[in-house]
Amino acid sequence: MDPYIDNDLKDVEKAVSEFCEKEFDQEYLQRLEDEHRYPREFYEKIGELGFIGVGFSEDIGGSGYGALGHVVAVKEMCRRLPGMGMALSLGYIPGFVVDMYGTGEQREKYIRPMIEGRYISAISVTEPDSGSDVKSMKTKMEDKKDYFTINGSKVFTTNAGYADFYTLLVKDEDGLTAMIFDRELIDGNGSGCFEINDLGRKMGINTTTSGELVFTDFHIPKDRVIGQRGKGMKTVLDGFELGRIVIAAQAFGSMLYGYEKASDYAKKRKQFGRSIIKFQSIEHDLVDMYVEIEKCRNLLYKAAWFFDRKDPESKKYSSMVKLALPESAIKILNRCIDILGGYGYMRDQGLEGALRDIRITSIYEGTGNIQKNAIAKLLY
Ligand SMILES: Cc1cc2nc3c(=O)[nH]c(=O)nc-3n(C[C@H](O)[C@H](O)[C@H](O)COP(=O)(O)OP(=O)(O)OC[C@H]3O[C@@H](n4cnc5c(N)ncnc54)[C@H](O)[C@@H]3O)c2cc1C
Incomplete structure (x- = not known):
């Protein structure tokens, strides 16, 4: 139950x-x-x-x-x-x-x-010189009465190139503002110059792109502002509050994948005349993983439960799961590879790929340190 x-x-x-x-x-x-x-x-x-x-x-x-x-x-x-x-x-x-x-x-x-699965989304916050320190961003928006012009560049945008719409965070004298630009503007109906450069291969999630976006006097219509002008930081961080919980769910599913694979393997693999699960060190490792998974499950579902009730605890729990679950998933998948021995290291077993893929969950939408800063701010 x-x-x-x-x-x-x-x-x-x-x-x-x-x-x-x-x-x-x-x-x-x-x-x-x-x-x-x-x-x-x-x-x-x-x-x-x-x-x-x-x-x-x-x-x-x-x-x-x-x-x-x-x-x-x-x-x-x-x-x-x-x-x-x-x-x-x-x-x-x-x-x-x-x-x-x-x-x-x-x-x-x-x-x-x-x-409906017809549109893919993207969000462009990070810049070459502004990662964790979002407020230091430089991409500028200028109010041209009928439209905004955008100048600057973003990096690491996931899905850049094939996304159908992008949330973009930009700056002017009023502060940060979130806005949408979409395929219609990219495909030529917009004015100014816009370039996307794929940053190439990375440690994991290689079916997705990580792109650099360069804007030169790029026009965005005024009706594309999301939320309030000048309040973009809050707008984006509120989206991240849910995003961090769902990223933790990526980590959680991946630890289940590793645990289930490793425990099945340990039951079947025989060495020294018996299943390796009969070696207490392997069995204990699997028990440790099981307990860790149950701790993560409770923390994750509790975070989602708080979020859905707009509970004041939600912000803290969102950062807590984004901090804790990626670390647990990395640790568990790494140990699962050992349980499969040499086979664990091979690509066709899937575990090395899972470990490489899941590694990013402790970085995007705020690194572990940034989650700790957020939790500390709410606690002390
Ligand atoms: C595959 C991938 C996909 C991504 N997808 C997106 C995306 O779709 N959209 C987007 O906008 N961005 C995206 N990012 C960017 C990601 O969110 C940033 O890389 C991340 O926020 C960290 O920023 P940074 O890389 O500039 O590191 P930095 O901010 O330079 O941090 C470097 C190190 O310093 C530490 N640090 C920084 N500030 C502090 C502090 N105050 N206290 C303690 N430690 C600190 C960090 O924890 C980190 O260990 C993606 C990145 C990757 C690799």
């Missing part, structure tokens, strides 16, 4: 799990990674099946299960194949800011097609 998940959400969990078990294919994922290609066809499929929409509200085409719904869907996708679950969820996690702060019109234009 899970105290946080009711029977309806259990059914959703089962549906996501069955689909991923049947359809996700490791060889196919590795081919996409080699070709550095996003699994768009799977993204469209999970949109059609309603899996993207599990956590979004019903007024925009979702199922209304909130953060807990997102957590369950993302956890199950990553549990079946971490690289695939991460890539697919990264298609819509960047859209949370528009969903939370967008006008009715903006949400209809961008969020509804995203939930």
